[in-house]
Amino acid sequence: MSDNFKKRKSTFSKKLLAWYNENSRDLPWRKTNNPYKIWISEVMLQQTQVGTVIPYYNRFLERFPDLPALAQAPLDDVLKQWEGLGYYARARNLHKAANEVVKDYDCKIPDNYLELIKIYGIGPYTxxxxxxxxxxxxxxxxxxxxxxxxxxxxKISEPIASTAVKKKFAEIAAELLPTGHASDFNQAMMELGALICTPRNPKCELCPVSFCCAVKLAKENPEWLPIKKVSVERPHYNIAVGIIHRKGEIFIDQRPVKGLLGGLWEFPGGKQEAGESLENCVAREIQKKFGLQIKVKTLFLNIKHAYTHFKITLYAFDCEFVSGQPEAKLNWRWVTPAELPNYAFPKSNKKIVDKITGTSDEH
Ligand code: SF4
Known part of the structure; x- marks a missing residue:
């Protein structure tokens, strides 16, 4: 922190808090001090826009109004409420953590950082x-x-990827924090970044802390900061899945709880191998994983989707069941099309469900 900035930190906090008081958005999680509700909102807000989170937050709390309700619910129900929000490890961790709080903390969410961070899935931010x-x-x-x-x-130009630099930022934030005002101050900092000091076109003319902003005072375009680590091109995979029809029912399977999209339901299939046709890929994967023989018919839908570390194009084929019986230990079901919406699917598979059930908005 520059000497100049240190001198001005008290004015910084006062101006920031006054701005927040006048300009903060009216968001549902700002109407409560309930730690359970704040916890849910903070987990949902990670990697996700406020506008996307609001309806999920409201529906989630309607279904699981308190910690015991969440802890007692089957994981499938929790994932169903989370369906479409992405980063499903958040939902699984929340569910596990809720059970931990019920069991080890007598249903009371700990009231301090050092205890909270011991709970499963709660990191420094939450x-x-x-x-x-x-x-x-x-x-x-x-x-x-x-x-x-x-x-x-x-005006810190070190990339924020390293632990040492993250620590430096945390120290500056701690230095700025006015004693006894952590709740408003932290929310004000996040709100300033969300509304004024935006990645592109920051509104410096409306900014309450522009009086001490090094980049602004240097008359530079602030967009060059912060420096993030250089992004690498994500690999792309073709995934082929089957919508296997048998006497009016469709075959679905549940992914293992551990791992990407764990616990969610899907149409079976897998990654295309080099030199293989998509049709052969579907038949091979379904035979290998479930011992089912199928006849691959026509392409039903293809969907592009990006995950954090890779991208996929998902090809869904209509298939006809021929023979076979999957092992009982695998989690799979034959369901009617009308029953499909009862299961939690990842976003890409949900588009297939929506098209099957006629709720797709694609034309
Ligand atoms: S870059 Fe602009 S919006 Fe961001 S803190 Fe500085 S003056 Fe405020």
Missing amino acids: AAAVASIAFGEDVPVVDGNVYRVLARVN
């Missing part, structure tokens, strides 16, 4: 957010928005 917003503990929260604001205000 622990700091819940501790400060729900319980007022003076710990700083540093998310992507806060990194951006601090990088620009202090």
Whole structure:
């Protein structure tokens, strides 16, 4: 932190809090101090836009109004409520953590950072957010928005990928945090990054902390900060799956709970191998995984989808069941098309479900 900035930190906090008081958005999780509700909102908001989260947050709390309700629910129900929100490990971790709190903390969410971070799946960000917003503990929260604001205000050009640099940002945020105001201050920093100090076209003319912003004072375009690690091109895979029809029913299987999209349901299939046709890929994968012989018919739908580390094109084929019986230990079902919406599918598979059930908005 520059000497100049240190001198101005008290004015920084005052101006930021006054701005937040006037300009903060009216969001459902800001109407409560309930640690359970704040925890849910913070987990949902990771990697996800506020506008996307609001309806999920409301529906989730309607279905699981408190911690015991979430802990007692089957994981399938939790994943169903999360369907479409992505990053499903968040839902699985939440469910596991809720059970841990019921069992080890007598149903009471711990009121401090050091205890919260011991709970399964709760990392430094969530622990700091819940501790400060729900319980007022003076710990700083540093998310992507806060990194951006601090990088620009202090003109920090080191890439934020390394642990050492992240620690440096956390120290600056802690230094700025006015004692006793952690809840509002942390939310104000995140709100400033979301509304004013945006990645592109920041609104410096409306910014309450422009008086001490190093990049602004240097008359530079702030967009060059923060520096992130150089992104590498994600690999692409072709995935072929079968919509296997048998006497009015369709075959689906559940992914193992551990791993990508764990616990979600899907249409069976797999990755195309070099030199293999998509039709042969579907037949091979389904024979290999489930021992089912099928006749691959026509392409029903293809979907492009990007995950964090790779991209796929998913080809879904209508198939006819010929023979075979999957092993009982695998989790699979024959379901009617009308029953498909009862299961939680990943986003790409959900488009297939929507087209089968006629709820797709694709024309
Ligand atoms: S003055 Fe501009 S660059 Fe600096 S913190 Fe405010 S919005 Fe961001």
